[in-house]
Amino acid sequence: MRLLISTALTTLVAGSALAGETIIGIDIPRLNVVEYHKPYVAFWLESADGSKVVNLAVWYDTKLKDNEGTKWLKDMRQWWRRTGRELTMPTDGLSSPTRPPGTHQVVFDSNAAPLKELVPGNYQLVIEAAREVGGRELLRVPFEWPPKAPVSLDVKGENEINGVTLKLTP
């Protein structure tokens, strides 16, 4: 089961993951642009050879009438090709609204779906962000599952994502 923790609460637990917790952090930049839309963001896991894909979260504009926000899901083009086009949105436990600039965390219980079913091995956390009338960026964080000791991994972005952190605790 997945928990979304607000920014205020997040700062309390940042850096101190509980046992069996997997925390993904994303820093969405504040951009000085004339027309700003909050980015669509997809989070998923890929096995090292790319053969297996596990969806973790999808942030898109869920508030438009008639689910019209689905029109831009394809702009997260790698996610769309890997798995997005096979799904129906919204999906319970997967999709939720877009987030404003700032840091956000998505927390997973390693002993619950979907992480519980993860076969031990090498994986990549993939995060793809696409912004309407803006750019697109994709970051990858390689990791080994399950973690043998607490791990904290950082990957910096350039344009649409300031950075991503992945914290794993055995």
Add this chain to the structure above:
Amino acid sequence: MNQASRKYFKLALIASAVSVLSASAHAHRTWLLPSATVLSGKEQWVTVDAAVSNDLFYFEHNPLQLDNLSVVAPDGSSVAPENMAKGKYRNTFDVKIGQPGTYKIMVLNQGVFANYKLDGQTKRWRGKPEQIKTDIPANATDVKISEVQGRIETFVTSGKPSDGVLKPTGVGLEMVPVTHPNNLIAGEKATFRLLLDGQPAAGQSIEIVPGGIRYRDKLNDMKATTDESGTFSVTWPAPGMYWMNSSIQDNKSRIENATRRAGYTTTIEVLAP
């Protein structure tokens, strides 16, 4: 004419013959250009430009006539194009993409052309096979009849790509994708098969030209040749719209004493990885 000028004359003749040949093979490309090929969301539209031009994909010569336009939905049903408009350089129409899966948008030009001599004058005729006997006078000489089977296609997918519209009809030159035409990514290899009258078209040459010709010096075209099974592959050098064409001339017309020209053209979009 001295030796040197004679040689030059001969060369000039060869050159003009070659240019006539290549002109007939390459002059004026026909195409359908969809506004998008990969869509998400439950009800979308694409708008399509139809044109005949030299450079891809620019409107600078003639519109492509849409009398023989048809659109097939993923479930095999026929979709009526909407908002058809005729322009000086291009015709356009919209297609409602209301089903998940792959749509095929095509212009199928089939007809018969004839040249003949009557009372010393050269006449040209076009029409349908059953009109040949009544329209071409019995005393006509030097009758040359050619049947044309031209297929111009493009594909659009909403959601997950589907295969329903990709089945061949068995008439003329057709492409059967091995790699789905809406699943093409720069840097990856795509494989297609060409069929002639439903059979593998072996040894068939294909020309592939990336769009955006106006902004570069070289055509950057790629050539491929089909193997015994009619199969060929191409590795996409960059994202963008590509024009792919192949044609053949043979004597396998259904019409007596006629030659047959079959052509296949498709516009496909290659996305960034």
